[in-house]
Amino acid sequence: MASAVADAEHSVERIRLALEADEADEADVCAVRAAAGGTARLIRLLATITDRLAERAATSVDDSRVADDLVADLKALRNCLAVGAALVEPTVDDLRDWTDSFDVDREFAACWQEWAAVSAATSER
Numbered sequence: 001m002a003s004a005v006a007d008a009e010h011s012v013e014r015i016r017l018a019l020e021a022d023e024a025d026e027a028d029v030c031a032v033r034a035a036a037g038g039t040a041r042l043i044r045l046l047a048t049i050t051d052r053l054a055e056r057a058a059t060s061v062d063d064s065r066v067a068d069d070l071v072a073d074l075k076a077l078r079n080c081l082a083v084g085a086a087l088v089e090p091t092v093d094d095l096r097d098w099t100d101s102f103d104v105d106r107e108f109a110a111c112w113q114e115w116a117a118v119s120a121a122t123s124e125r
Contacts, residue, residue, distance in 0.1 A: 011042045033095035040088045047081035050074055 054074035061067035 007045070011038065011045070014038070029095065029098060033092070033098075036088065036092050036095055040085060040092050043081055043085040043088060047078050047085060050078040050081060054078065 051074075054071050057070045057074060058067055061070060
């Protein structure tokens with residue numbers, strides 16, 4: 001578990017350094033996308049670590065009142081982190097849509113479905 005926490009700390013530091021470096025050069029949208037994606041992964045990692053801590057706290061603390069309070073606090077933190085992960089995901093999706101290059105095959109497939117639906121609707125009249 002200690003290595004997972006250390007990994008999370010390193011991830012936070014890498015994201016912070018990347019954002020600071022990009023601020024000096026007016027970060028482009030790809031750098032923002034990478035930072036948002038890294039932030040989302042980090043939030044999910046922290047939620048998972050917190051959940052595991054809550055599981056272990058229940059059996060590792062001798063005083064049941066303290067253990068119950070600790071587990072409740074950790075579960076509340078885990079729930080906040082899970083909500084944070086859910087809230088950042090639309091941002092990551094928007095940035096992915098905005099930064100993906102134009103894919104002719106995907107665009108044609110989407111248009112083809114639309115054209116086929118319109119053609120079917122007009123031929124039924």
